[in-house]
Amino acid sequence: xxxxxxxxxxxxxxxxxxxxxxxxxxxxxxxxxxxxxxxxxxxxxxxxxxxxxxxxxxxxxxxxxxxxxxxxxxxxxxxxxxxxxxxxxxxxxxxxxxxxxxxxxxxxxxxxxxxxxxxxxxxxxxxxxxxxxxxxxxxxxxxxxxxxxxxxxxxxxxxxxxxxxxxxxxxxxxxxxxxxxxxxxxxxxxxxxxxxxxxxxxxxxxxx
Numbered sequence: 001x002x003x004x005x006x007x008x009x010x011x012x013x014x015x016x017x018x019x020x021x022x023x024x025x026x027x028x029x030x031x032x033x034x035x036x037x038x039x040x041x042x043x044x045x046x047x048x049x050x051x052x053x054x055x056x057x058x059x060x061x062x063x064x065x066x067x068x069x070x071x072x073x074x075x076x077x078x079x080x081x082x083x084x085x086x087x088x089x090x091x092x093x094x095x096x097x098x099x100x101x102x103x104x105x106x107x108x109x110x111x112x113x114x115x116x117x118x119x120x121x122x123x124x125x126x127x128x129x130x131x132x133x134x135x136x137x138x139x140x141x142x143x144x145x146x147x148x149x150x151x152x153x154x155x156x157x158x159x160x161x162x163x164x165x166x167x168x169x170x171x172x173x174x175x176x177x178x179x180x181x182x183x184x185x186x187x188x189x190x191x192x193x194x195x196x197x198x199x200x201x202x203x204x205x206x207x208x
Contacts, residue, residue, distance in 0.1 A: 026088035030062065031148030033096040033133035034075075036105050040068045041075035044134045045083060046148055048091070061145040064138050072112040089119045094148040095170065096126055096133040096189070107207040110174055121171035124155055127202050129190040136191060150196060155187055158198040177204065 031046035044066040050059070067078030080087045101109060113119055128136040137147050144150040168176065173184040188200040 025085055027083040027085040028088050028091050030091055030146055031094045031096065031137050031151075032092065033098075033128070033137040034072070034101055034109060035098040035133045036100045040070060041072050041105075042066060042068050042134060043072075043075040043079040044137055045079055045087065046137050046146065047083060048146065059145070062140055062147070064134075066134060072109055076112070076116075087118075092120055092123045092148075094124050094126065094151045096128050096137050096151075098128055098133040101133070102127045102186070102202055103208075106204065110177075110207070113170070114174065121174075122169050124152060124187070125170050125173060126151060126155075126187045126189045129188045129199055131191050136189060136196070139191060139194070139196065141194065144196075147196075151189060154189070154196060154198050158187075173204075177207065181206070 027045070028048040029045050030048050033044040033046075035042040035044075044064060046062045046064060049061045049063045065079060065082040067075055067080070067082050069075030069078050097106070097109065113121075140147050168185060173186065176182040176184040184204045186202040186204065187198050188202055190197055190199040
């Protein structure tokens with residue numbers, strides 16, 4: 001009996017969680033963009049990627065992968081197939097949507113995100129103005145190697161957010177729309193001369 005108990009303890013202590021996956025085996029998704037064109041959704045992932053800058057050091061960077069689909073779910077599925085490893089969404093900071101999504105497809109998108117338990121709900125959602133959501137997400141450079149980090153910084157420091165005009169995290173925005181029936185706000189991001197700026201606020205009432 002004692003041997004059986006000891007064996008069970010050994011198995012329990014050495015096996016870990018059954019669904020545990022090493023971070024090295026995951027593609028860490030920091031940003032997502034969604035466009036809609038020619039009756040297809042285009043989903044793009046910004047994946048964190050360490051770039052070696054010397055023999056013993058590395059710098060933070062990112063890579064971009066995309067996929068299309070007739071539905072939001074199909075586009076996400078096809079994009080996930082393009083990732084080098086299993087997509088990991090726990091560090092998602094930013095969701096960028098195109099103006100077409102904002103005007104006509106927001107309800108479809110929110111419905112998918114609420115059903116997808118892999119994607120956390122604390123990320124910021126912004127609208128790309130006068131540029132596709134993919135092109136905005138793919139604007140990294142030497143000074144800003146991860147666009148989702150840059151957008152998060154813009155949202156935290158921009159004057160709009162110092163004047164009590166805020167772009168709520170996804171979860172709070174959806175709660176305002178679905179439960180309280182209140183207006184929800186979403187920051188508008190534009191690009192000018194390779195510089196990203198918060199250029200306004202999109203206000204939504206019942207997905208419109």
